[in-house]
Amino acid sequence: MKVVFIGDIVGNVGRDAVKRLLPWIKNKYQPHIIIANGENAAAGRGINAAITRDLFDWGVHGITMGNHTWDNREIFEFIDDEKRMIRPANLPPGTPGRGYTVIKAGSKELALVNLIGRTFLPPSECPFRAADDILEELRGRTKCILVDFHAEATSEKIAMGWHLDGRASLVVGTHTHVQTNDDRILPGGTAYLTDAGMTGPRDGVLGMDRDSVLHKFLTGLPTRFQVADTKWILSGLCVEIDDSTGRATKIQKIRVDEDSWIAE
Template identity: 50%
Template sequence: MKVLFIGDVVGNPGRKVLKEILAPLKKELSVNFCVANGENAAGGSGITYVVAQEMFNAGVDAITMGNHTWSKKDITSFIDNEPRIVRPANYPPHLPGRGSTIISGQGGSLGIVNIIGRVFMDNTDCPFRAVEKEIEYLKSFTRAIIVDFHAEATSEKSAMAWYLDGRVSCVIGTHTHVQTSDERILPCGTGFISDVGMTGPYDGILGVERNLVIEKFLSGMPVRFEVAKGCVQFNAVEIDIDERNGKTIRINRIRKILDS
């Protein structure tokens, strides 16, 4: 089973990249399933129904979220009825949406879990305990399970990967928008990368218009951020999973810089 996981899609530039290169890339790599983090997909913060459908139409099979899950109010009107979107499983249980899902196709079935970190982030329930519950449920249906750990601290993401080694196929870090070069397969077969990076503006600061970020650092005053323009980047990770045992066979970083 071959899975393509795309880093945080930021605004219209990120969605435009998906529409332009995703279909041919999936064909080139013989991808069975494509998952993308979409928590920044609508105007740089959150997601809307229209934006989600745009991503699905571009070839994304499932969307994970993060700390900007609720930034666009209309998500509460559709997330319960859209099983292809998962929000952090360690959010309070009464909130709309789900923390895990299963997508199926010719390549078999893939379980997807979304959790959010607590180090340098807002307080949430324990991600380690939350992921246990989701994995136990998914294991009844498939051995191929990936975890999107949306977190700030590399140490917390690394701890999660080692904690889950041999129990999930891959732990993929998201949130920082900077791709790391530490992809590896742990001893018991779990793939890991601290952060897959972002898909969107290349010449901004983490996808934001750079002059606005600089102004905020210089003045200390609130600044309304805008998605940057110019060249774009595509960051993803390609994962080969042995669907018989759920172990990762190969993990490969993908990074492309494209004209706007």
């Protein structure tokens, strides 16, 4: 099985990049399943029903979220019913939505799990123990499992990679919007990348307008951030998984921007 994961989609610039590049991605990587992190898809904060429908219509099979899950209140109207979208599983009991699901595409099945870190982020339940419980439950369903760990600290993400080595097919970090260069397959067969990177404005600061961000750093004053209006960049990865074992056999970063991309 080939799976493409698209890093945090930021605003209309990120959505435009996804819409333009998905046909190219399908042609180049031949993925069976495409997953995207959508927690910043609506003006940089949260997601709404129309954007969710667009992503699925364009060819995304599953959407993960993060700490901005609830920023657009419209999500409360559909997250319980949309089985292809998940929010962090280690939020308190009774939180709307679901923390994991199984994505089907043709003859392929991929379990999709979303977790959120506790370092430098709002309080949540232990992601490591939540992962243990979920993977134990999924073990009888499928061996192919993707975990999106939405976390700030690189140490926490790396620790999760080792914690799930041999139990998940892929552990990929999101949230920091900067793609890391540590893609590897761990000894137990788990593909790992600390952060998939961002899909959005290339020349902002983590997707936001750089002048606003600079103003905040220089003055320390409250500043309203807007999604930058610049050329786009798309970041993510492609992983190949042995369906019979759930072990990853190859991981490859994807990083393309508006200046370097040539439609094929």
